[in-house]
Amino acid sequence: MSNAETKETTYKPTSPNSKLDFESVWEYAPAPQDSDFAEVKDRYELFIGGKFVKPSKGRYFKSTNPATEEEITEFAEATQKDIDKAVKAARKAYEGEWSRISAKERGKYIYRIARMLQERAREFAVLESMDGGKPIRESRDVDIPLVAAYFFYYAGWADKLEYAFPGKKPQPYGVCGQIIPWNFPLLMLAWKIAPALATGNTVVLKPAETTSLTALKFAELVKDCGIPDGVVNIVTGAGQTGAEIVNHKDIDKIAFTGSTNVGKIIQKSLAGTDKKYTLELGGKGALVIFEDAPIDQAVEGIINAIYFNQGHVCCAGSRLLVQEGVADKVIQKLKDRLETLIVGDPLDKNTDIGAINSKEQFETVNKYLELGVEEGADVYQSKCDIPENGYFIRPTLFTNVSQSNRVVQEEIFGPVLTVQTFRTADEGIEKANNTPYGLANGVWTDKGSKIFKMSSKMRSGVIWANTYNKFDPTSPFGGYKESGVGREGGMHGLAAYIKN
Amino acid sequence: MKYPDFNQTIPIDEIGVNERVSRLNSRSIKKDSKVQALKLALSMIDHTTLEGSDSPGKVIQLCKKARQPHSAIPDLPTVAAVCVYPRMVGVAKKELKGTDIHVASVATAFPSGQAPLSMRLQDTKFAVSEGADEIDMVISRGAFLNGEFQLVFDEIAAVKEACGDAHLKVILETGELHTLENVRKASDIAMHAGADFIKTSTGKVSPAATQPVTLVMLEAIRDFYYETDKMIGMKPAGGIRTAKQAIQYLVIVKETLGAAWLNKDYFRFGASSLTNDLLMQIVKQQTGHYQSLDYFSND
Numbered sequence: 001m002s003n004a005e006t007k008e009t010t011y012k013p014t015s016p017n018s019k020l021d022f023e024s025v026w027e028y029a030p031a032p033q034d035s036d037f038a039e040v041k042d043r044y045e046l047f048i049g050g051k052f053v054k055p056s057k058g059r060y061f062k063s064t065n066p067a068t069e070e071e072i073t074e075f076a077e078a079t080q081k082d083i084d085k086a087v088k089a090a091r092k093a094y095e096g097e098w099s100r101i102s103a104k105e106r107g108k109y110i111y112r113i114a115r116m117l118q119e120r121a122r123e124f125a126v127l128e129s130m131d132g133g134k135p136i137r138e139s140r141d142v143d144i145p146l147v148a149a150y151f152f153y154y155a156g157w158a159d160k161l162e163y164a165f166p167g168k169k170p171q172p173y174g175v176c177g178q179i180i181p182w183n184f185p186l187l188m189l190a191w192k193i194a195p196a197l198a199t200g201n202t203v204v205l206k207p208a209e210t211t212s213l214t215a216l217k218f219a220e221l222v223k224d225c226g227i228p229d230g231v232v233n234i235v236t237g238a239g240q241t242g243a244e245i246v247n248h249k250d251i252d253k254i255a256f257t258g259s260t261n262v263g264k265i266i267q268k269s270l271a272g273t274d275k276k277y278t279l280e281l282g283g284k285g286a287l288v289i290f291e292d293a294p295i296d297q298a299v300e301g302i303i304n305a306i307y308f309n310q311g312h313v314c315c316a317g318s319r320l321l322v323q324e325g326v327a328d329k330v331i332q333k334l335k336d337r338l339e340t341l342i343v344g345d346p347l348d349k350n351t352d353i354g355a356i357n358s359k360e361q362f363e364t365v366n367k368y369l370e371l372g373v374e375e376g377a378d379v380y381q382s383k384c385d386i387p388e389n390g391y392f393i394r395p396t397l398f399t400n401v402s403q404s405n406r407v408v409q410e411e412i413f414g415p416v417l418t419v420q421t422f423r424t425a426d427e428g429i430e431k432a433n434n435t436p437y438g439l440a441n442g443v444w445t446d447k448g449s450k451i452f453k454m455s456s457k458m459r460s461g462v463i464w465a466n467t468y469n470k471f472d473p474t475s476p477f478g479g480y481k482e483s484g485v486g487r488e489g490g491m492h493g494l495a496a497y498i499k500n
Numbered sequence: 501m502k503y504p505d506f507n508q509t510i511p512i513d514e515i516g517v518n519e520r521v522s523r524l525n526s527r528s529i530k531k532d533s534k535v536q537a538l539k540l541a542l543s544m545i546d547h548t549t550l551e552g553s554d555s556p557g558k559v560i561q562l563c564k565k566a567r568q569p570h571s572a573i574p575d576l577p578t579v580a581a582v583c584v585y586p587r588m589v590g591v592a593k594k595e596l597k598g599t600d601i602h603v604a605s606v607a608t609a610f611p612s613g614q615a616p617l618s619m620r621l622q623d624t625k626f627a628v629s630e631g632a633d634e635i636d637m638v639i640s641r642g643a644f645l646n647g648e649f650q651l652v653f654d655e656i657a658a659v660k661e662a663c664g665d666a667h668l669k670v671i672l673e674t675g676e677l678h679t680l681e682n683v684r685k686a687s688d689i690a691m692h693a694g695a696d697f698i699k700t701s702t703g704k705v706s707p708a709a710t711q712p713v714t715l716v717m718l719e720a721i722r723d724f725y726y727e728t729d730k731m732i733g734m735k736p737a738g739g740i741r742t743a744k745q746a747i748q749y750l751v752i753v754k755e756t757l758g759a760a761w762l763n764k765d766y767f768r769f770g771a772s773s774l775t776n777d778l779l780m781q782i783v784k785q786q787t788g789h790y791q792s793l794d795y796f797s798n799d
Contacts, residue, residue, distance in 0.1 A: 020758040024758065026754060026762055329726075467519075
């Protein structure tokens with residue numbers, strides 16, 4: 001089925017009723033980011049024991065650019081034998097050189113990785129956008145700078161662990177199996193690898209099958225930085241490969257970021273073993289906007305909460321809860337703001353919303369769009385042009401929805417926002433908490449005391465006040481309820497890689 | 501028309517405003533869209549001289565530059581207006597006869613506004629009688645900061661009346677208002693009192709125009725338009741010297757208010773040295789080379 005057909009068979013965007021006209025006589029010319037300098041090989045092997053090795057079964061899978069549907073490269077499929085090899089390499093490195101060198105030396109390697117990432121920042125940004133569909137504005141200004149920041153941050157802790165955990169002799173677990181998602185490929189790698197190395201563990205990491213490119217580029221960088229062989233191993237593959245990691249007997253700890261469904265499967269398979277685990281799972285964050293909020297800035301906050309990274313954000317604010325008195329105003333402004341979002345080529349510097357990460361996810365989001373309409377929601381989409389090829393979805397609002405709708409309850413993981421109203425703070429809190437998830441929420445008000453009240457009563461790991469989707473290496477991140485177990489980032493993130 | 505209670509403050513989050521501005525600044529304007537923006541910016545300039553030393557000779561030169569910004573490129577747009585003190589309005593008017601370049605005059609005891617209202621109105625009427633098409637007035641910042649919002653409102657309304665058919669630009673002097681919330685409130689007062697344009701600064705106080713202040717004023721204009729259907733113009737003035745800055749302002753206007761405001765009837769730059777930088781960039785786009793400033797007239 002061609003992509004164009006799918007788009008035709010969904011539904012037409014409603015025509016905006018704005019008084020403002022953003023179809024200007026002055027349009028921005030294409031401003032493509034130069035990408036020729038970023039080298040992509042025809043095929044990538046597995047990175048095990050400091051070497052690139054062929055997969056034991058000789059199988060490879062294709063990786064496509066979601067913005068063009070063209071194949072970029074192919075990755076090796078790691079099977080049980082390969083995972084075993086990778087774990088052995090990690091074990092050997094852990095028991096060998098990596099535990100013998102001083103903590104200070106360990107820190108030096110991590111600092112070196114951080115610096116090398118900074119030096120090649122633009123290359124990584126371009127590849128991240130090509131492989132995953134995210135706009136270059138984000139990979140360049142958010143993802144890659146944060147990747148370097150996380151490595152720098154954890155490098156600093158490497159020789160200061162006894163200060164982080166006073167009265168303890170902090171000991172690493174050993175070999176960590178790490179499985180990361182496709183929404184922030186290199187950033188999730190950094191969240192996993194940086195604290196693991198800083199605490200003296202070795203790792204076997206599996207990137208998501210649709211976005212493995214930057215992880216393998218990272219493997220090249222690891223090789224260049226001279227860190228002992230086997231400390232970092234990167235294996236590629238899909239769910240089965242992940243399961244091999246989870247079930248491998250010689251892995252001490254599993255760190256997973258991904259969907260709640262897979263998280264539950266992992267938790268089941270780990271039951272009865274002595275493996276430690278941290279899980280970062282899904283979310284359905286609420287954005288609570290009070291009447292006394294700075295409205296124009298709140299609207300901008302909503303944009304950052306749900307349309308950042310095409311809505312492929314586990315902590316995305318996908319449910320807008322707006323106080324009745326300002327609901328019409330906020331919705332009107334939000335609709336106008338949607339008209340100025342530019343959807344298209346991820347490598348264009350002016351693109352705000354890039355491509356949906358994969359065909360599979362594109363279909364999932366479209367199913368939810370249809371479901372919302374079936375459930376009786378009013379749908380609003382911006383009238384922007386979208387490219388003919390590739391997986392693109394216009395930024396979408398569902399109004400006239402309630403808690404009982406599936407589009408309000410379930411994580412869509414796309415550029416789709418549901419809008420509900422509330423009357424009192426208590427009602428806002430109740431609606432915000434009425435979800436199996438508890439990863440992140442946002443609150444907008446001019447009143448400090450209201451922020452404290454809301455943040456003490458909303459059940460989520462992260463609460464942003466008058467802003468959204470802000471990340472910093474010093475800050476712990478993680479969820480309540482079905483959004484996960486454990487914390488990453490900050491000192492909490494170190495604790496997740498230290499024996500109790 | 502329903503007037504809001506000006507004692508109520510509309511909250512503005514400064515951090516959010518700055519973030520929005522920096523996101524807008526990340527737009528990359530290249531090739532055709534850059535050339536178009538440069539010419540558009542040129543057509544929106546209020547070419548200005550506001551010095552104690554202004555003489556008829558100086559104003560005549562300014563007007564000639566306004567009519568023909570750069571002789572090497574004949575098909576350029578002219579600037580929107582020249583902006584002078586009331587005493588120079590007659591000179592400028594004569595010099596610009598037969599063109600559609602407006603003569604704008606500052607009035608109301610510019611730049612401080614510290615004269616009795618009767619004299620400020622006299623000042624305005626004089627400028628209008630000399631032929632000014634547009635009047636740039638200053639608000640009483642002292643009264644504003646003192647909470648006398650009704651007084652500020654009444655004064656603007658009185659000046660508006662004194663303007664007759666001339667367009668009224670109300671200078672808020674945002675550098676003296678200190679908070680974005682004050683900027684928002686002064687914008688609302690000015691628009692409700694009859695301003696055709698709201699303007700950031702006199703150029704005599706630092707900081708003059710800034711992008712966060714401009715964004716807040718454009719958002720005030722947007723809210724006013726949502727409520728009343730009336731389009732108010734915007735003029736940042738002072739401190740805008742480079743073509744790059746000018747293009748950033750145009751992006752802010754485009755993405756806040758849309759196409760209807762992207763013309764000289766609704767958006768102006770109050771500037772003097774901006775003109776030559778725009779010309780230099782236009783020449784660069786045409787020839788691929790930067791020319792020395794010696795090739796651009798300094799009027």
